[in-house]
Amino acid sequence: MTQVLIEVAEAPALLGWRLELEITGKCQLSCAHCYADSGPGIGHGTMTAANWHGLISDAPQLGVERLQFIGGEPTLHPAFAELLGHAAGTGCKIEVFSNLVHVKDEWWSLFRLPNVSLATSYYSDRADEHGAITGSANSHHQTRANIGRAVKWGIPIRTGIIGMNGHQRVEEARAELIGLGVLPSKIKVDQVRGVGRAAQVAPDVTQLCGHCGRGKAAIGPTGEVWPCVLSRWMQIGNLSDRSLSEIVNSPEWRAAVASVPKFRRGRACGPDDDSTDCAPADEMRPVPR
Numbered sequence: 001m002t003q004v005l006i007e008v009a010e011a012p013a014l015l016g017w018r019l020e021l022e023i024t025g026k027c028q029l030s031c032a033h034c035y036a037d038s039g040p041g042i043g044h045g046t047m048t049a050a051n052w053h054g055l056i057s058d059a060p061q062l063g064v065e066r067l068q069f070i071g072g073e074p075t076l077h078p079a080f081a082e083l084l085g086h087a088a089g090t091g092c093k094i095e096v097f098s099n100l101v102h103v104k105d106e107w108w109s110l111f112r113l114p115n116v117s118l119a120t121s122y123y124s125d126r127a128d129e130h131g132a133i134t135g136s137a138n139s140h141h142q143t144r145a146n147i148g149r150a151v152k153w154g155i156p157i158r159t160g161i162i163g164m165n166g167h168q169r170v171e172e173a174r175a176e177l178i179g180l181g182v183l184p185s186k187i188k189v190d191q192v193r194g195v196g197r198a199a200q201v202a203p204d205v206t207q208l209c210g211h212c213g214r215g216k217a218a219i220g221p222t223g224e225v226w227p228c229v230l231s232r233w234m235q236i237g238n239l240s241d242r243s244l245s246e247i248v249n250s251p252e253w254r255a256a257v258a259s260v261p262k263f264r265r266g267r268a269c270g271p272d273d274d275s276t277d278c279a280p281a282d283e284m285r286p287v288p289r
Contacts, residue, residue, distance in 0.1 A: 013245035015063030020218035020229050023052055023083065024072040028101050030135035033164060033192045035230055038072040045221020047239075049079035053086060055219065055239070060090045062245060068119075070097040070229060072221070081107060088113045095119055100146035101139050108153065117156035120147065124169045125176040133164055144180070151181035158186035213257035217248055227256055234259075 025042035027034075059067060067087050074080055075098055087094050088110065096111065097119045111118060120143060124130040130140035150157045159182055161173050170189055177187050212234075213227030223239040225247045226232050234256050237247035247253060 013062050013249065014059075014217075016215060017062075017064045018066035018068065018216045019055075019059060019064055020068045020070055020216070021052065021055070021074075022070050022072065022218060022220045022229055023047070023074050023080070024077045025221050026076045027071055027073040027099070028076070028136065029073070029099055029139060032133055032135070033162065036072060036232070042072065043221075044077055045223075047219075047221055047223050049077075049083065051223070051239075052079070052083050055244075056083065056087045056090060060092060064092060066093045066095070068095045068097055073099055073101070075102070075104075075107070081110060084110050084116070088116055091115070093117075099134070099139065100143045100150075101136070102142065103146050103149075108149070108155075111150065111155050112153055117158070118150055119158050119160070122147075122159050122161050122173055122177060123164070125172040126169055129169060144176075147177070147182065148180050156186075157182060158188070161187065161189040163189060163191045212260050213248075213253065214262075217244065219244075227253075227260065231256075231260070 022036065024044040025036060025038045026040065026044060027038040027042070028040060030039045056067065067090075069080070069084060069087070071077075074096060077083070081104075084094065084096065084107075092115070094113075094116045095118070096116065100118070100120045110116060122130070122143065123133045124140070127137070127140035130143075131137040134140075147157065147159065159177055161170050163170050174184075174187050174189070178184055209230075211228075212231045216228060218226045218229045218232075219239065220226065220232065224232075224235045225237050225239065225244065226235055236250065236253050236256055239247075242250075
C-alpha cells in the first residue's frame with residue numbers, strides 16, 4: 001500500500017469519534033477465542049508505518065477524540081513506539097490494548113504520558129487455566145506482573161475477563177485483579193463472542209453491542225474499514241481507494257450501521273460505560289458484587 005487517502009473536510013467529518021487501529025495481526029499468543037484470528041504466524045499487513053503515521057496525524061483534524069492501538073498484539077509492530085509517541089502528541093486520548101506479555105523498559109515512559117492508558121484481558125487466577133486459553137504457559141505470570149507495574153506507576157488500566165465456560169475461575173480472577181490494585185470499576189466480564197476463532201457458524205449482528213459504526217470505526221492491517229473490530233465481516237471500504245470520511249459518510253456505511261441493533265440498556269459500550277471502544281474486553285457487564 002503506497003498511500004492512505006484521508007481528506008480533511010471544511011467541518012470535522014468524524015467529530016467526537018474514536019478509531020480502533022488494528023496495526024498488526026501478529027501476536028505471541030494463540031487464544032482459542034481470538035476475534036481477529038491472530039497469532040505468531042500472522043503478519044503486519046500492507047499498511048506501512050508511514051500510512052499509520054498519516055492517519056494518526058489527520059485524525060484530530062477530522063474531529064477524532066480517541067485512538068486505540070489493538071491487534072493482534074500492537075506492541076509487536078516494529079514501529080509501535082514511534083506510532084504511540086506520535087499519537088500521544090496529537091492531543092487525542094490514547095489506549096493501548098495489549099496482552100502485556102512482554103513490555104520493553106522504554107515503553108513504560110510512553111504509557112505514563114498523561115493521555116495514555118492501558119487495557120488487557122485476563123482469564124483466571126490460575127496460571128494453568130489462563131495459559132490453556134492463551135496457548136502460552138508463561139502468559140499468566142507475565143501479564144500479571146505487568147498489570148502490577150502499571151498500577152504501581154499510576155498508569156490507568158482496565159481489564160476484561162472473558163468467560164469461556166461455566167467452570168472458569170472468573171470471580172477468583174476478579175479478586176486477584178483487585179488485589180493487584182486494579183479498580184473494581186475497571187474490571188468487567190463478558191462471555192466469549194461468536195466471531196473469529198470462536199465462531200461456530202458465520203458471525204452476525206447478534207454478536208455486536210449496538211454501537212458499531214456509531215461514532216466509531218476500525219481500520220485493519222491492510223487498510224480495510226469496519227464499524228468495529230468485532231464486525232470485520234462487514235468491511236465497507238479500504239483506505240487505499242477511498243478516504244475515511246468518504247467511507248463513513250457513504251450509503252454503504254449507513255446501511256451497515258442500520259443493520260446492527262441499537263444499544264439497549266444493559267448492553268456494553270454505552271455512554272455510561274467507561275470504555276473507549278467496542279473491543280472484546282470493552283463489551284463487558286460489570287461483575288455483580
